[in-house]
Amino acid sequence: MDVTVIDTSALGDRSYLVHDGRVALVVDPQRDIDRVIAAAEAAGVRITHVAETHIHNDYVTGGLELARETGAAYLVNAADPVQFEHTPITDGERVDVGELQVRAVSTPGHTETHLSYVVTHDGEQAVFSGGSLLFGSVGRTDLVGPAKTTQLTHAQYASVRRLVGQAQEDAALYPTHGFGSFCSSGPATGADSSTMAEQRAHNHALTDEDEAHFVEQLIANLSAYPTYYAHMGPANLKGPDPVDLTVPEPLDADELTRRLQQGEWVVDLRERVAFADGHLSGAVSFEYGDGASFTTFLGWVLPWNDRITLAGSREQVEQAIRDLSRIGIDSPDAALGSGPAQMAPEVATASYRRVGWEQMLAERPSDEPVLDVRRADEYAASHVDGSVNVPLHELLTRMDEVPTGTVWVHCGSGYRAGVAASLIQRAGGSPVHVDAAFGDAEAAGVPLTA
Structure with missing residues (x-):
């Protein structure tokens, strides 16, 4: 058995291609299925x-489109009320994939109908646990709805114990979540691989013998x-539509100017340093980088279904389109160029200051407020x-709570503060971007309250 890991670091998830050298099973594919098809072709x-x-x-699954594209059977829990053709599978059912024997195990908790x-x-085994048993943790249990969180947390506790009882001790573990995904909960280890034996010895869901304590602690730590x-x-x-990853014909300067004047969302993909130094007035900063923060925070912060124009280099826009899909x-629409002068030369530019902790300490007047845009926890x-x-993901709806005048904005790493500074300036405020890691604040002499 060979397992190819297809990592989606932008969302903290993994998909898997599992094969016997001839035929393959794909578990939890992302929507951009070209990566999976390429992996299968590379493996022959x-x-x-x-x-x-x-x-x-x-995330939006690529499972339906991948099954249609390849003619594969699409295994989905028989209890899920899906609206497309599929092959229903139930707890304990076995499917042969070439020489691989694939057995479904009901593991409710992350969702009510979760399967591993x-x-x-x-004689070799591998366990594909989705959002059930993770490396050092388990999938969060509050996504179905608040009324069911306690019930599903109890179910998660029982499910992971059942799962380890149905696999060999040396079975390799391959979860979908747990690599930065908000679908994970608890003290995820950050490990890159594990076995069922390692999890039995160290995972808090398996070492905590007090179910009530486990449930209480997991729920208390959900953010x-x-x-x-x-x-x-x-x-x-419903069944997602096929994805189109092509870069659209870029907007001309006049159309981009009109969108900015109309208050539409023009997303500048450049590094936050470049954005602070100079950007199109009215644009907002979502630095693309490697996409790890970009996708999550753009999807979380900007109003759903509002039209978006991505502004940056062709490579940045192409990668961002893939991640957002x-x-x-x-x-999304696109405006291509290396900076404001190329994209819309007639539009006024804006800028704001970027500082570190030491500069903030030395230069901030005592009457100018500090805004923390991290989560409440x-x-x-x-x-x-x-x-x-005011957490970044609540900033647009709580902008009236942002102090007036000059405000010094920080977060955990500098990324969220950069987004927040751009939103505040767009709304007419005067931000100073504290582009520094919160973990360095105390050493720099910043007084903290624990």
Whole structure:
């Protein structure tokens, strides 16, 4: 048995191509299925089965399109009320994929109908656990709805224990979530691989013998998750449309100017340093980088279904279109160029200051406020003395709570503060971007409250 990991670091998830050298099973494919097809071609195998562990809450699946493209059987829990052709599968059912024996195991918790898959080949086993058993943790249990969180947390506790009992100790574990995804919960280890034996020894869901304590602690540590999650489940139940990853014909300067003047969302993909130094007035900063923060925060912050224009280099725009398609933001428009002068030379430019902690300490007047745009749980753990907390994902709806005049904006790493500074300036405010890691604040002499 060979397992190819297809990593989607922008969302903290993984998909898997599992094969016997001839035919393959794909587990939890992302929407941009060209990566999966390329992996199968590189391995010289034919995809005959595609399996979903659950109806995903954090991304739009590529499972349906991949099954149609390859002619594969599409394995989906028989209890899921999906609106497309598929091969229903139930707990305990076995499917042969060439020489691989694939067995479904009911593991409710992350969702009510969650399945894991135990794959066996020549005495070797691998467990594909989706959002059930993760490396050091488990999938979060509050995405179905607040009224069901306690029930699903109890179910998660029982499910992971059942799962380890149905696999060999040396079985390799391959979860979908847990690599930065907001679908994970608890103390995820950051490990790159694991086995069932390692999880039995170290995973808090398996080492905590007090179920009530586990449930209480997991629920207490659940934090905010992206609002776009609300749109993922319905899209996946309906059956996503094929994705178009082509870069559209770029807008001309006049049309880009009109959109800025109309207050539409023009998203500058350049580095936040370049944006602070000079940008089209009215644009907002979502630095593309490697996409790890870009996708989550753009989808979380900007109003769903509002028209978006991506502004940057062709390569940045092409990559951003791919990343956004994974969360159902399809066919954004594009403005191509290296900066404001190329994109819309007639539009006024704007800028704001970027500083580190030492500069903030030395230069901030005592009457100018500090705005912390981290999540509420991060703020509660430790924050700058006297700072105001408005989480980035709530900023557009709470802009009236942002102090007037000059405001010094920070977050955990500098990324969210850069987005927030651009939004505040767009709304008429005067931000100073504290582009520094919060973990360095104390060493720089910034007074903190724990």
